[in-house]
Amino acid sequence: MNRMLAFVLVVLVSFGVIAATSPYLLDKTKLGLDLQGGFEILYEASPLSGSGEVTKDSLNKTAESIKKRIDARGVGESEVTPEGKNRIRVKIAGVADETEVRKMLQKPAVLTFRSADGCAADAGYCKTELQGSEFKEGAAKVVYDQLRNPLVEIQVKDKKKFEEISSRLTGKNLAIYLDEDMLSDPVVQGTFTDGTATISGQPTPADAKALADTINLGALPLKLTEKYTQSVGATLGKKSLEETLLAGIIASVAIFVFMVVFYRLPGVIAGFCLLVFVWLLIAVFWLMGATLTLPGIAAFVLGIGIAVDSNIITAERIKDEIRTGKSIASSLRSGNKNSFRTIIDAHITNIIAGAVLYFIGQGSVKGFAVVLLASIICNIATNIFLPRYLMHLLVKSGKFNKVGYYGVKESEIRAL
Secondary structure, three states: OHHHHHHHHHHHHHHHHHHHHHHHHHHHOEEOHHHHOEEEEEEEEEEOOOOOOOOHHHHHHHHHHHHHHHHHHOOOEEEEEEEOOOEEEEEEEOOOOHHHHHHHHHOOOOEEEEEOOOOOOOOOOOEEEEEHHHEOOOOOEEEEOOOOOEEEEEEEOOHHHHHHHHHHOOOOEOEEEEOOEEEEOOEOOOOOOOOEEEEOOOOOHHHHHHHHHHHHHHHOOEEEEEEEEEEEOHHHHHHHHHHHHHHHHHHHHHHHHHHHHHHOHHHHHHHHHHHHHHHHHHHHHHHHOOEEOHHHHHHHHHHHHHHHHHHHHHHHHHHHHHHOOOOHHHHHHHHHHHHHHHHHHHHHHHHHHHHHHHHHOOOHHHHHHHHHHHHHHHHHHHHHHHHHHHHHHHHHOOOOOOHHHHOOOHHHOOOO
16 A cells, blocks of 8 residues: 555656646747747858968857857847867857848957047047957966966067057056957056066956957957858748647657557556656756757657667566566566666667767757757666656555556466
8 A cells, every 4th residue: 555655646746746847847948940940150260361270269269259249139049169170150049130140240259459548538448559460379378476366468469569559558547358348457557668468457367368368369360251051930940849849749649559558557657757758858958958959859759769668678578577477576577677788788879879979960960969868868767767666666566466457468378
């Protein structure tokens, strides 16, 4: 009786949690541009001046700059990812004016040093003193003073110009801007004759490094050239989502009916565990802040297929054990034990395949791999251990000891 009560409590609590949290999780799940409309662009980055090279740091900082621009405009949900040695993939979902956003993205990140010299009182830092391209490439670095406070050391190409600027602005602020965002406005402490200066005022070494990286990015501004573009209308994206959900519901119902018809009680348990699996995977997406796309849904459905396979392998092994004449409890133990290694081996091969796709693939392929790996991990918890626990509770309760409950006919049981 206690085991039956435990089974009922597990099922009721699970249904309660799923019913209470699913609307929130579904509402907060981010949808990719192929499900809600938007566009995707693959850019190839090259030095704006035509000389130099595209470094990993400059590519990452350019991607960060693009991300900040998009977020500042609030034009839609964005995903900006550096790829390879010189490419950046931009995905923006829910865009109203695609043309305006594309023009904004193609502008290179502009670093400027500005002063208020000669500006009106309310004009702020209106005079541009130095451009990012006037700094030596990769010269900005973090150094420390005698008190171990972080400083940013910079070097310019034109020493004479820097000497004139520093002499004129001694005791005044020289603000640092990336595009129109002010990063810092340090006070010029004196005249710099060797083309080298240090910037203080950064509270932590991480802040100092971020400023140094930004200055290095400004010294090597990157030009972005479109290599590939894809646009999906909001109506088409909505239709894709509706059709995908309908297909998923039909497939899930068909799977549940199949499991119940062929495996009876284990099939019912498998259906319940699949529901928990779907809920857990959605919760994992929410915790990861992942964006769900059509390839991701494909991996999601594949994960359901893997979960069903796990249940089928276990149920078939239990049926085989029952056919040999063993008791239900003994068949449950033997079937679970004999199927465990097979299931785990299959999961390991899937994990290896998913890991290879993740580390070698790009874009949607990598997204597919992430969902696949997450589904396998969730599957181990919800379709290997959970059904075994629930079946153990039912069998030990003594109320489900007929072989017909497990899809086995009396005539199939071989005499010992």
